[in-house]
Amino acid sequence: MKSLEFRAMNCQMLAAVDTAHARADEWLAEVPSWFANWEQHLSRFRIDSELSQLNRSRGRAFPVSSVLWDVVQAALRASAASGGLVTPTLLTAMESAGYDRSFSSLQLSGQPSGASIYLKTKTPMAVKDWRAIECNAQTRSIRLPFGMQLDLGGIAKGWAAQQAVQKLSQHGPALVDAGGDIAISGPRADGTAWPIGVTAPDGHEVEMLMLSGGGVATSGRDYRRWKQGGHWQHHILDPRTAQPAQTDILTITIVAPTTCEAEMAAKVVLILGSEEGLQWLEAHPSFAGLLILEEGQILRSRRFKSYVWS
């Protein structure tokens, strides 16, 4: 097996292909350029990205590339499947909560190092309704209501992981980890599953997943948090309140048929909290999850054990 680690989308990435072919390193070396291209379409932190241009379209129909079109469609499917708990329309509320720059740029500009950063206080803004987004498949254009801006965040990473693993899989069984959003093309070359460690916020391994396909996503409020008005904030907003979700879950890992679905389900359960979130998981048979609570307690959905190494 050959693998390559690199940074993209402000995250640590890993691409692996299970082949002994002499050109494997050459194939892997192409992967960072794919992510760089997608980031140029999808980043909200780059003023010249295609997404930033769409966000500045001020109520006009905006023709988009196939990349932005696909990711916006994936985000809208996630909104529909989650009943609006996951929505791409959180950007204004996110900036109001203080998350108005990328963490890496804040660290470079002299802010305290690490994942916890102090930001200025703003008044919370109401979240726009995702159903107001108009998409025209014929013209491949998107019209955002005036004042609405999109943040494709986790869905963009999940989509990128899926795309990269699909492209890599033409050379052999592949795995791509886009900052915790993991996509798997299928079983390894010898027919076995891919071992994936589930780690707690302190770094120790809680469980070993054995997966032969699909996606995994981990979401949490242990990372990318900041202090505002004397209180810790985190980047998972509850669209019902436009505030960081009040939840007893510290991190959650979801196994799903696709990485985008895993990303959506992880956000839903995190926002709902452990009790309601586990009920939601059990009602959706295609998902399985492991929850780590504030006090360190670990909860698993009934189907999770079927993916665990034993």
Add this chain to the structure above:
Amino acid sequence: MSKSPTKKRPSPAAGLKWLISAAAAVSTLVGWQAFAAQEAAPVNTQLSQPAAQEVVRPAVIQPVQQPSTLKESQRPTLNKRPKVRVPAVRSTPRYRPAPVTTTRSSR
């Protein structure tokens, strides 16, 4: 004229009867001895042992010490059977694999 006393010879039927009686007496005696011999034989109360089982005997038999001379830890305990270690059956050894990657939120 007096008749001289003559011995009355037994009839052939009576002779046969006597022979049968004698044979029966001998048979009974032999049968009783066989029964007696069977009764006297020790009864095997041990369970049959597999022929192939190998009996391991200690090479040196230690002299038995009187319990009163043994220390507490050396005294034999009752109802203590030697533990038999049964190896777990697995077709192939399984090792915990090293993870290809680990889950962390938004690294």
